[in-house]
Amino acid sequence: MTAPFLPLADVETTVENRPFWDALRNGRLDLPYCAPCSAFVWYPRAICPACHSGNDIMWRTLPGTGRVYSYSVVAKGSGRWKESGPYVVAYVQLDSGLVGVDGPRVLTNIVGDQPQQEVKVDAAVRMIIDSDVKNDAKLGDVVRNLLRFTLV
Amino acid sequence: MSLRGRAFIAGAFEHPLRTIPDKTVAQVHAEVAGGALADAGLTFADVDGYFCAGDAPGFGPLSMAEYMGISPTHIDSTETGGSSYIVHVQHAAEAIAAGHCKVALITLAGLPRSSGAGIAGAGRFGNSPEVHFENHFGMSIVAGYAMAARRHMHEFGTTSEQLAEIKVAASTHAQHNPNAFLRDVVTIEEVLASRMVADPLHRLAGCVVPAGGGALVVVAPEIAKSLQRHCIPVLGTGTGVKHVDNGRIDLTHTAAVQSGPRAFAEAGVSPADIDYASIYDSFTITVLVALEDLGFCAKGEGGRFVADGALQAPFGRLPFNTDGGGLCNNHPSNRGGITQVIEAVRQLRGEAHSAVQVPDCEIALAHGTGGNLATRMGSSTLILGRSL
Numbered sequence: 001m002t003a004p005f006l007p008l009a010d011v012e013t014t015v016e017n018r019p020f021w022d023a024l025r026n027g028r029l030d031l032p033y034c035a036p037c038s039a040f041v042w043y044p045r046a047i048c049p050a051c052h053s054g055n056d057i058m059w060r061t062l063p064g065t066g067r068v069y070s071y072s073v074v075a076k077g078s079g080r081w082k083e084s085g086p087y088v089v090a091y092v093q094l095d096s097g098l099v100g101v102d103g104p105r106v107l108t109n110i111v112g113d114q115p116q117q118e119v120k121v122d123a124a125v126r127m128i129i130d131s132d133v134k135n136d137a138k139l140g141d142v143v144r145n146l147l148r149f150t151l152v
Numbered sequence: 153m154s155l156r157g158r159a160f161i162a163g164a165f166e167h168p169l170r171t172i173p174d175k176t177v178a179q180v181h182a183e184v185a186g187g188a189l190a191d192a193g194l195t196f197a198d199v200d201g202y203f204c205a206g207d208a209p210g211f212g213p214l215s216m217a218e219y220m221g222i223s224p225t226h227i228d229s230t231e232t233g234g235s236s237y238i239v240h241v242q243h244a245a246e247a248i249a250a251g252h253c254k255v256a257l258i259t260l261a262g263l264p265r266s267s268g269a270g271i272a273g274a275g276r277f278g279n280s281p282e283v284h285f286e287n288h289f290g291m292s293i294v295a296g297y298a299m300a301a302r303r304h305m306h307e308f309g310t311t312s313e314q315l316a317e318i319k320v321a322a323s324t325h326a327q328h329n330p331n332a333f334l335r336d337v338v339t340i341e342e343v344l345a346s347r348m349v350a351d352p353l354h355r356l357a358g359c360v361v362p363a364g365g366g367a368l369v370v371v372a373p374e375i376a377k378s379l380q381r382h383c384i385p386v387l388g389t390g391t392g393v394k395h396v397d398n399g400r401i402d403l404t405h406t407a408a409v410q411s412g413p414r415a416f417a418e419a420g421v422s423p424a425d426i427d428y429a430s431i432y433d434s435f436t437i438t439v440l441v442a443l444e445d446l447g448f449c450a451k452g453e454g455g456r457f458v459a460d461g462a463l464q465a466p467f468g469r470l471p472f473n474t475d476g477g478g479l480c481n482n483h484p485s486n487r488g489g490i491t492q493v494i495e496a497v498r499q500l501r502g503e504a505h506s507a508v509q510v511p512d513c514e515i516a517l518a519h520g521t522g523g524n525l526a527t528r529m530g531s532s533t534l535i536l537g538r539s540l
Contacts, residue, residue, distance in 0.1 A: 009288035016281070042399030043285040049398050070306070070403055070526075072298035073351040074290060081290040089295045089350075091401070091526070104399020107527075109289050121306040146288055 004130045005111035006087055007080045008144045017044040019059045024129055024145045029094075031104070033060040040096060042104030062103060064127035066094040066149070069105050073116050087111075088119050092149050112150030125149040154418050157540045159245035159256075160376035160383035163192030163369030164497040166475075166490075170333045170362035170482065172263060177209050178219045180261035180365045185220060188367035193379050194255060201226040201253030201370075203244060205236035207262050207485040216259070226253040232530030233522025234432050234478075235391075236260075237368070237490035239532045242389035244370040254372040261365030262485020282396070286527060294358060294435070296526030298350035301437040303403040305352065307452065310440065312352055314455035316343035318436040319356055319479050321463035326476025328505040333360040334480040357436045359477075364484030366491050382501045387515070388419025388535035395528035404452075406521060407531035408445035415533035416447070421515055423447040426535075428499040428510045429470055430492035430518040433477045438521050439463075443470075446519060446533065465508035474499065474508035492518040493534060500538045514538050 013021045023030035032041040034048035035056045047054045071090035076082070088110040094103030110119050111128065130146045165187030172180060181204070189195055202224040208216050213227040226247045230239050237260055244256035304310045320340055326332040338356060346356040376383035392410025395401075416422060423446060431439045431446075440454040448470055449457040457469075465471035475481045475495040478488045496516040498504045516536050523529030 006290065007288075009284075011284040011288070013284075014281075017284070040399060042396065043282045045281060070299040070303040072295045072302060072353075073348075074292065074295050074298075075348055075350065077290045078292065084290065087290055089289055089291050089299065091299060091403070102400070105396075105401055106399065107286050107289055107291060121302065148289075 004132050005148070006084055006109055006130070008130060008132050008146055010134070010144065016046040020044045021145070023061070024147060025143065027129060029062045029064045029127055029147065030059045031062060032057045038101055040101070040104050042106060063095050063097045066092045066103060066125055068110065068119060068121055068123045068125060069093045070121060071110060071119050086116060088116055090119070090149070092125055106147070109148045110151065111148050114151045118151060124152040126152050153249060155242070155245045155249055155389055156387050156418055156420065157385050158249040158373065159370050159386045160373060161241070161368055161386065161493070161497055161536065162371045162376055162379055162381055162383045163188035163194065164494045165191050165367050166482065166494045167261070167365040167484070168331045170331065170364055172363040175263070177207070177261050177263055178216065180263065181208060181216055181259045182220050184261060184365040184367035185257055185259050188257070188369045191381065192369045192371070193381050194369060196220060196222055198255045199257045200224055201244060201247055201256035203228045203240040203256060203258040205229060205240070205260065206231040207260055207487065224253065226256070232532070234434060234487040234489040235520030235522035235530045235532040236487070238493060238518055238520035238534050239391055239530070241368065241370055241386065241493060241534050242391060242532065245386045245389060248370065248372045254375055256370040258368040258370065258490065259365070260367070260484055260487070260490040262487070263363045264361050264486050292350065293524055294350045294353055296524040297435040297437050298353045300403040300441065300525040301352050304437065304441065307404055308455065310455035312344055313340050314459055315357060315436040315440060316340040317458045318433070318439045318463065319343050321461065321468070322433065322473050322477045322479040324464050325474045325508050326480035328507040329476050329481055332476040332481040333362045334476070353435060353437070359434050359479050359483040359488070361486055362482060362484065364482050366484060366494050368490060368493055384497050384500050385537050385540045386534065387421070387537045388415040388417070390414030390418070390533045392531045394531070403526060404441065406441050406445050406525060407529060408442050408519065408521070408533065411531040411533040412446040415535050419535040421535060425515050426470065426517045427513045428474070428496065428516040429472045430496045430516070431472050432489060432492055432519055432521040433473060433479045434521065436479070438525065439472070441525070442519055442521060446517070466510050471508070471510050474504050487522070489520045489522065492520060496536055500536055
């Protein structure tokens with residue numbers, strides 16, 4: 001777990017995406033993979049949008065590395081992000097860990113100690129799991145996680 | 153079935169105000185509806201088809217039909233953001249061709265400043281299946297378009313100066329529009345010196361957010377023949393959807409690669425035949441990518457295409473957004489779309505401002521982009537003629 005750089009969020013897990021959030025809690029990046037299509041499914045869901053079957057979807061662990069596909073430094077956020085200062089929104093092309101299979105491009109933030117000017121298209125990144133604990137009146141302490149990336 | 157010549161735009165009306173105090177959204181819908189019907193020489197009693205999108209209050213067409221006192225036999229509330237109203241023209245033409253209605257009314261209105269409402273439809277995505285994989289990263293609309301611009305720069309060498317040319321052309325036109333929200337002509341240097349909102353997009357690279365509204369009346373050919381007003385034939389229509397595509401999103405193109413060719417094929421014309429183009433301009437990059445996708449230039453050539461005043465009326469290679477567009481004139485309900493069609497109708501009727509009227513304007517294109525270039529979006533393309 002890494003202390004959060006940017007605001008975290010309450011996520012509502014569903015029966016379709018729960019393994020993703022469970023893996024994140026355990027420090028892993030797991031995504032649904034459709035074996036007949038040799039393709040990861042993004043965003044996580046129960047049905048492969050290529051073959052429209054859910055029968056052969058299995059969850060695979062990805063290495064958690066990738067490259068910046070595109071990014072923007074947002075000068076000032078709104079709402080809960082108003083006080084976050086300039087922050088980087090990015091698409092990261094994930095390494096799949098499988099020969100001949102592309103990982104998906106996922107929306108995320110690039111965070112960390114490096115200057116934001118060093119974020120470039122094609123820059124190599126690795127995942128960090130941003131975490132905090134939120135006290136919920138009903139549920140007590142809830143650990144919240146988000147998949148973010150940092151420059152390698 | 154081709155829609156070419158099967159429906160005509162008989163009425164077009166843009167609300168003259170950009171701040172509209174002491175009125176409700178429903179009221180502005182009704183006002184612009186009345187304006188477009190009067191422009192056509194028709195009345196509310198003639199309306200048998202009604203079209204509105206996510207900006208309409210309450211139950212959409214049901215609430216608005218009641219408010220305006222109409223009883224349409226055909227309704228449509230297709231919601232694709234800023235392209236909604238161009239989709240509506242297509243759907244109106246389809247419904248008219250099918251005999252389901254003869255006088256179709258399309259309305260848009262919004263009061264983003266006075267009502268404190270955010271972007272119409274923005275609240276509806278809370279239960280979207282993708283929401284927890286996109287919404288927690290401070291991802292704003294401008295950040296999405298900025299990422300599209302960044303990728304375009306990376307792949308094709310497009311520059312901020314080239315993007316700024318689009319704003320310069322829009323502002324050059326807006327100076328002649330007394331109703332435009334921003335009427336000052338700006339330079340490339342001024343665009344680049346404006347505050348950076350989401351790198352590489354500056355404040356002046358984005359559209360205005362005024363109150364406003366607009367309406368269109370689309371009619372059957374026999375109605376068009378009976379009216380005194382110059383009615384504008386629908387020549388071609390096309391719609392497309394683009395989304396994240398299972399993690400393979402390509403930020404350098406839009407669904408205009410689908411909507412454009414369909415519209416051109418239906419109209420039987422090519423990009424070279426277009427005398428005037430209304431291109432939805434939420435941001436400068438929105439225009440640049442659409443120009444490429446619609447075939448006005450090759451993919452990656454948009455930056456060079458827009459340079460040197462190519463978009464400036466009346467004598468540029470492709471005069472665009474002669475009302476000042478969303479960048480300077482109007483972007484009602486934070487979406488526009490209908491204003492693209494209204495200005496295309498003005499051009500084809502010869503009723504644009506004399507400083508920007510394209511001489512002998514025979515064929516015009518109106519193109520809408522809705523949603524977010526960086527996630528999921530809908531494109532719709534409409535080709536209109538001065539006559540059939």
